[in-house]
Amino acid sequence: MSTRELTFAQAIREALDEEMARDDRIFILGEDVGAWGGVFRTTETLFEKYGCERVIDTPLSEEGFVGLSVGAAMTGMHPVPEIMFGDFITLVMDQIVNQAAKMRYMTGGQVQVPITIRATMGGGRSSGAQHSQSWHAWFAHVPGLKVVLPSTPYDAKGLLKTALREPNPVLFFEDKVMYHKIKGPVPEEEYLIPFGKADIKREGTDVTLVALSRMIHPTLAAAERLAAEGISAEVIDPRTISPLDEETLIQSVAKTGSAVIVDEGFNRFGTTAELAAVIAHGAFDYLDAPIERLGAMDVPVPFSPVLEFATIPDEEKIIAAVHRIMEGRRR
Amino acid sequence: MAQHKSKTSELGRNTLLEMYRRMLTIRVFEETVFDVYRKGWMPGLAHLSDGQEATAVGVCMTLRTDDTITSTHRGHGHIIAKGGRVEPMMAEVMGKVTGYCRGKGGEMHIADVSLGILGANGIVGGGLGIAAGSAFTAKREGEGRVSVAFFGDGAINQGIWYETANIAVLWKLPLIYVCENNDYTQFTNSKKLISGEGLAARARVMGMKGVEVDGNDVQAVFQAAHELVEAARNGGGPATLICNTFRYGGHHSGEPGTAYRSKEEIESWKKHDPIPFFENQLLAQKIITPQEIESMHDEVDKRLQTSVEMARQDPFPDVSEVTEHVYA
Ligand SMILES: Cc1ncc(C[n+]2csc(CCOP(=O)(O)OP(=O)(O)O)c2C)c(N)n1
Ligand SMILES: [Mg+2]
Numbered sequence: 159m160s161t162r163e164l165t166f167a168q169a170i171r172e173a174l175d176e177e178m179a180r181d182d183r184i185f186i187l188g189e190d191v192g193a194w195g196g197v198f199r200t201t202e203t204l205f206e207k208y209g210c211e212r213v214i215d216t217p218l219s220e221e222g223f224v225g226l227s228v229g230a231a232m233t234g235m236h237p238v239p240e241i242m243f244g245d246f247i248t249l250v251m252d253q254i255v256n257q258a259a260k261m262r263y264m265t266g267g268q269v270q271v272p273i274t275i276r277a278t279m280g281g282g283r284s285s286g287a288q289h290s291q292s293w294h295a296w297f298a299h300v301p302g303l304k305v306v307l308p309s310t311p312y313d314a315k316g317l318l319k320t321a322l323r324e325p326n327p328v329l330f331f332e333d334k335v336m337y338h339k340i341k342g343p344v345p346e347e348e349y350l351i352p353f354g355k356a357d358i359k360r361e362g363t364d365v366t367l368v369a370l371s372r373m374i375h376p377t378l379a380a381a382e383r384l385a386a387e388g389i390s391a392e393v394i395d396p397r398t399i400s401p402l403d404e405e406t407l408i409q410s411v412a413k414t415g416s417a418v419i420v421d422e423g424f425n426r427f428g429t430t431a432e433l434a435a436v437i438a439h440g441a442f443d444y445l446d447a448p449i450e451r452l453g454a455m456d457v458p459v460p461f462s463p464v465l466e467f468a469t470i471p472d473e474e475k476i477i478a479a480v481h482r483i484m485e486g487r488r489r
Numbered sequence: 490m491a492q493h494k495s496k497t498s499e500l501g502r503n504t505l506l507e508m509y510r511r512m513l514t515i516r517v518f519e520e521t522v523f524d525v526y527r528k529g530w531m532p533g534l535a536h537l538s539d540g541q542e543a544t545a546v547g548v549c550m551t552l553r554t555d556d557t558i559t560s561t562h563r564g565h566g567h568i569i570a571k572g573g574r575v576e577p578m579m580a581e582v583m584g585k586v587t588g589y590c591r592g593k594g595g596e597m598h599i600a601d602v603s604l605g606i607l608g609a610n611g612i613v614g615g616g617l618g619i620a621a622g623s624a625f626t627a628k629r630e631g632e633g634r635v636s637v638a639f640f641g642d643g644a645i646n647q648g649i650w651y652e653t654a655n656i657a658v659l660w661k662l663p664l665i666y667v668c669e670n671n672d673y674t675q676f677t678n679s680k681k682l683i684s685g686e687g688l689a690a691r692a693r694v695m696g697m698k699g700v701e702v703d704g705n706d707v708q709a710v711f712q713a714a715h716e717l718v719e720a721a722r723n724g725g726g727p728a729t730l731i732c733n734t735f736r737y738g739g740h741h742s743g744e745p746g747t748a749y750r751s752k753e754e755i756e757s758w759k760k761h762d763p764i765p766f767f768e769n770q771l772l773a774q775k776i777i778t779p780q781e782i783e784s785m786h787d788e789v790d791k792r793l794q795t796s797v798e799m800a801r802q803d804p805f806p807d808v809s810e811v812t813e814h815v816y817a
Contacts, residue, residue, distance in 0.1 A: 211629075217659070222652025225618015226625055229636075232607060233557065233626035252649075256612050257619065265600040265608060266591035267814040301815050325817035 164344040167337040169311035170200045170276075173318035174238070176348070178208055181236065184322060187214040187223050188240030197242050198278065198337050220249040224275065228258045231273040236322065241277035244331065245291045250275075258327040259302035270325040274318075279307075280333035280372055280422055281470055287458035290466075292371075292422040295429045297329045298400040304328045304353055305400040309374035311342040313397055316351030323350070333372035333422070340375070354401035358410070362392035365480055366410040368433055369395060369420040373471060377420050380476040389480060399429055407433065408440035416447040416487075418479045420471050425453025447486045450479040500711070505776050506785075508550050508707055512542040512764055513789050515566040518575055519738075521793045522565070522582055522596075526742040530801060531583050535596050538566040540705075540737035543763035544669050545570035547710025548637060548730070551718045557605040557623040558637045559616030562597050563669075563736070564609030567639050572604045579796040586806040587799075593806075593814065614640060614647030617666075621653040624664035624727070633722045635663040643674030645688045651695070654727070658696040661726035665717050666692070668731045669704065675740050676749045692729035704732025705763040708770065734763075 164172065178184045186201055192215040195202035205213040216223040220241065227237035241247050247254070258271050281290035298305045304326055308314035314332070321328040359374060360381050369377035374395050381391040392410050396403055411417050417437050419430040430451035437449055455469035500508075519539040525531050538545070541563075549558065549570035560567040568578060573589075581588025582596045589599050600608035607623060610616045620638030627634035644650065645668060657664045668688050672679055685691070692699030698720075702713040710732055717728040735758035739746035747755070771777040 217652070217655055219652035219656060221649050222618065222621070222656050225649055226621040226653060226656060227618075229559075229607070229619035229622020230625045231622065232602075232619060233623045235622075235626050235629065237622075252612055252615070253618055257610075257615060261608065262817060263814045264590060264594040264598045265602065265814075266589065266593050267817075268590070268600055268602040269607075270817040272817075304816075 161343040161345050163341045164311045165338050166311050166314055166332070166340045167198060167200050169315040169344050170318060170332060171202060171204070172344070173315045173322070174201065174204060175207070177319055177322035178204065178212065181322070183234060184236045184238060185212040185214060186238045186240065187216050187227065189216060189218055189242050191215060191240050196240070198334055200332075200337070201240070220246050221253055224250040224253045225257065227273050228253055228261070228271060231258070231271045231327075232261060232269045236272045236274070238274045238276060238322070241275065243289045244277035244279045244293055245288050247277050247293055254297065254303070254327070254329070255300050259300050263302060271327050272325050274321045274324070274328045274330055276330045276332060278334040279331045280335050281454070281459045281466055282335050284461055284463055284466060286461045290459040292331070292454065294329065294331045294399065295423045295427075295432070298429065298432070302327065303400060304398065306330045306353065306398045307371040308332070308397065309369070309371050309395050311340065311344050313351060313357065313395070315344055316349050317353070317397060320350045320353060331371065336372050351397070353398045354403050356394050356396045356403035356406040358392065358406070359395050360391065360393040362390040362414065364390045364414055365392070365483055366407070366414045366417040367391050367393045367420065367476065367480075368407060368417060369393065370399070370429065371422065373420040373422055376471065376473040377476055380473045380480070383473070383477060384480055389484065391480065396433070402436065404436050404440060407437055411437050411441035412444040415444050416449070416483045418450040418452060418476060418483070420452045420476060422454050422470060424456050425451055426456045428453045447483040450483060452476065452479055500708070502776055504550065505771060508546050508711070509767060509771060509777070510785060510789070511546045511550070511570050512707060512767065513785060514575060515539070515542045515545065515569045516764060517789050517793045518565055518569060518578070521579070521797060523738065523742055525582065525797060531596065533596060535582065535742040536563045536740070537738045537742060538563045538736060540758065540762070541669055541671060541734045542566055543707035543710055543767065544667070544704040544732040544734050545639070547707040547732070548639075548667050548714045550711055551715040552605070552635070552637065555605055555632075556635045556637065557607050557620070557627075558639060559607050559620040559623070560609040560639050561616065561641055561644070562609065562611055562613070563641070564597070564599060564639075568599050568601065568606050568609065571606050573599070573601050573606055575793060576796045576799060580800040580803050583800045583803075584805060585800055585803040586810070587803040591806055591810065614644040614649045616640065617644070617647070617649045617653050621657055621662060621664055624657065624662035625660070627663050628661070635665060635718055635721045637665045637667055639667050639669060641674070642668060642670040642672065642679045642683070642688070645691070646682060654692070654695045654697070657727040661724065663721040664727040665714070665721055666727065666729040667714070668729065670731050670733050671736045673736070673740070673750070678749070688729060688731050697726060698728040699731070700728065701731040701733065704734030705761050705766060707763060707767050
């Protein structure tokens with residue numbers, strides 16, 4: 159297999175390109191996704207290649223163009239609306255939650271709603287409280303939706319290609335900090351990554367670190383430093399939280415006896431809470447320390463970097479959480 | 490306000506009789522559902538549309554089977570008008586597995602996608618995005634299909650109308666917005682809720698036609714809708730049709746609709762009941778005989794009675810179905 163290095167954004171664009179070439183029902187729509195190439199450059203060159211009929215610049219009408227996408231999906235297309243900043247997804251809640259998610263169920267299986275909603279997430283850019291939030295947990299709460307959070311260019315491409323072949327509504331969250339900063343190997347050959355299959359990013363025996371999206375990177379860095387201290391950490395990336403690969407999480411904790419869960423969504427009632435519950439139930443007999451939940455601090459995301467970075471999990475906080483677990487064990 | 494004159498001569502006898510039959514079917518369906526509700530044979534509440542039959546039928550009779558509609562919480566009429574069958578509708582109302590949606594949708598969410606009925610919707614304005622999307626697909630496929638969005642006068646104050654109307658005009662989507670103006674948004678007179686000159690004017694400002702019509706005159710509705718539908722089919726883009734009409738019953742079957750509407754108001758609308766109004770036109774023009782009317786009434790009554798008997802005997806869904814159809 160020949161492999162090149164791509165950025166996260168390039169991997170996304172390549173997945174879109176390949177799937178659009180394969181399936182002419184797929185079309186992209188959103189704000190400045192066309193001639194401009196996307197605010198984060200993820201649709202660059204697609205407008206030139208596929209034209210304004212398949213890469214469509216919309217008015218600033220998030221509910222309107224996502225609502226339109228739901229109807230287009232119900233009638234046989236596969237729309238890919240882009241929510242420029244995931245924060246704006248609040249404007250589209252009815253279309254996602256009350257329309258897309260339950261049309262199939264309410265009609266007794268008469269329709270499919272193949273729609274891939276791409277939205278950004280993540281702070282750390284001093285963008286303020288309305289351009290930094292990570293709302294994936296909300297959608298994992300809704301029956302009928304699938305929720306995907308890639309952490310590497312390899313995963314982003316393989317998971318997005320799967321999303322674009324899904325007959326169900328998918329929320330695909332892309333951490334905008336990774337777009338141009340994270341580079342990684344992506345094979346030239348075609349591949350798909352199935353939903354509901356966690357990836358063990360690093361094997362270990364002493365503690366399980368579960369991390370999502372960009373949080374994988376500080377978590378892997380923390381695992382490296384912990385290894386130097388003689389602590390062997392296993393790092394697991396669920397990759398999709400709906401469906402969730404419960405088995406891989408439970409088996410890992412059955413082996414290590416403890417878990418730290420790292421996520422950039424808010425901690426309270428968030429992804430960290432659900433994953434902790436899954437582990438607490440499934441690996442109850444094996445746990446020898448309280449599960450550590452590292453979500454974003456439960457405050458609006460602040461602007462000043464000193465404040466903002468205080469709210470987001472990082473390498474130091476992950477290491478501190480593992481140390482708490484280790485100390486608890488010694489006592 | 491453009492009131493369209495009826496042009497009966499342009500419609501064939503069969504079409505006129507089918508229009509009459511569908512209006513009658515809607516009326517009897519709604520009366521039957523109310524009866525079913527009162528007898529405790531259905532769970533929940535029913536949102537009935539008796540009084541508004543001419544709007545649903547006048548619009549849907551201009552459509553092809555592959556044209557789509559989206560409907561509202563008050564959707565039974567639209568579904569019957571578009572060709573929906575009363576038997577699976579009645580079963581759905583009762584939550585039976587033989588219902589259109591296997592008992593998962595219910596009274597407010599009936600759909601028959603094979604007939605282009607993309608579903609009634611419990612969210613006021615909820616069908617507008619879906620209708621725009623269906624129009625998008627129709628335009629892409631280029632087979633002259635159109636999409637109709639039914640909605641109430643209450644829904645015209647929802648943001649989704651403006652967002653999709655703007656897009657539909659910009660992209661010339663074959664989308665017809667049909668507002669059933671029955672003057673009430675639940676329990677409040679809509680005059681108190683709508684600024685300016687109302688939806689026709691708002692439509693024109695958005696860059697599309699805004700036409701108003703007597704929604705109780707089925708032929709007038711047909712003529713007005715036909716013009717807009719054909720224009721949309723031929724690439725003319727979206728339009729808005731406002732049909733002025735009135736619901737006889739309450740907002741739902743659990744209230745009579747008399748606390749916030751005067752007797753006089755209700756009676757004055759009943760004097761312009763769409764069914765006798767159309768009946769008189771058909772009789773005057775000798776398109777139908779009184780005997781034919783009577784036998785059609787009998788036929789429709791019987792069909793509805795049978796649908797109730799059948800639905801009552803039908804099984805409820807097996808509980809194992811509860812997890813089916815969440816995902817494809
Ligand atoms: C978004 C939303 N808001 C409120 C309601 C509650 N509700 C149901 S029907 C209705 C009135 C709708 O009035 P209109 O659109 O004129 O339709 P009509 O009932 O007159 O047919 C209201 C307020 C709802 N279902 N959805
Ligand atoms: Mg109304």
